[in-house]
């Protein structure tokens with residue numbers, strides 16, 4: 001049986017479910033076209049806005065690395081380390097809409113069968129700002145964009161009526177999504193912030209506004225570490241820092257939890273998963289939770305800026321995975337999508353051992369050895385057996 005990597009997501013046909021997320025790998029037409037050549041099924045442009053953008057002085061992204069056999073974490077480049085995460089405080093694209101429009105046209109002319117999603121962002125709370133969302137959507141649509149991704153999730157903005165501040169307000173999420181839906185002929189995806197108490201609330205608000213899909217996660221709000229010798233933040237401008245976003249391997253389990261909450265709440269809706277993906281095994285987690293596409297940023301940045309080896313690995317491994325499961329009749333993502341979505345239960349519903357088997361879990365890594373004699377520990381007023 002031949003395998004088929006293509007997917008249909010929000011009505012769009014992708015040759016494979018692997019996309020580059022909105023970030024430095026997608027900040028220009030040359031990057032995007034090279035990414036298509038290497039095999040990415042789709043690309044989300046770096047977020048396009050209407051207000052002027054000026055990034056901070058100095059680096060915008062650095063990578064935190066871990067040292068094997070120790071707890072040392074640092075942004076300092078050193079041999080023999082493993083990637084822990086990316087940390088960035090980069091704003092949205094500093095190129096104007098006028099710069100982007102002819103480039104979107106050129107990209108679509110050159111690669112009509114590849115999916116190009118325009119990430120857009122404006123403010124909130126006024127009719128003028130809602131019109132900005134519509135201006136962005138209309139211009140990108142006329143240039144040929146296949147879909148929109150509403151950036152409701154950037155954790156570090158130079159204005160407080162934008163990004164994750166919209167994504168934390170269910171009313172604004174609905175209103176902004178509705179405004180874009182009013183002018184959009186193409187599907188509208190809402191990229192939500194992971195930094196809320198219950199992301200199901202914001203997903204519901206996006207769907208109420210007419211969103212065709214929800215995307216998660218953007219980076220998690222975070223700080224760079226303080227260097228124990230200099231006592232300076234490892235990333236700073238003249239000693240000062242601001243909150244930025246954590247991406248890469250460290251956020252994979254965090255992002256999966258956010259995604260699982262949403263796919264369980266809305267099993268019939270479309271979701272695109274992002275966060276910590278570097279190989280197919282990671283993407284598989286999102287697929288098994290119900291996602292129809294996935295997106296990659298940090299791993300691609302570290303692989304020649306657009307991830308030629310990452311996409312090759314994703315495609316080859318997905319093909320091998322389907323071939324390995326051919327006996328089950330699986331030929332495409334739809335055959336295994338969502339298979340583990342219902343394996344996440346309330347803690348109280350997870351089976352407990354019989355009383356006599358119960359050993360307190362101390363035989364596993366991270367717990368103390370069992371005492372030779374049944375231990376009796378006394379605390380004031382409490383007797384524990």
Ligand SMILES: Cc1cc2nc3c(=O)[nH]c(=O)nc-3n(C[C@H](O)[C@H](O)[C@H](O)COP(=O)(O)O)c2cc1C
Nearest residue numbers: 021022023047088217218247248275276296297298
């Ligand atoms: C340097 C940098 C810039 C980013 N810029 C944007 C952006 O403009 N718009 C957006 O929606 N997400 C942006 N992101 C978030 C990524 O698209 C992605 O959601 C996040 O990095 C998590 O994926 P990862 O773990 O694969 O890095 C940016 C991330 C990084 C590291």
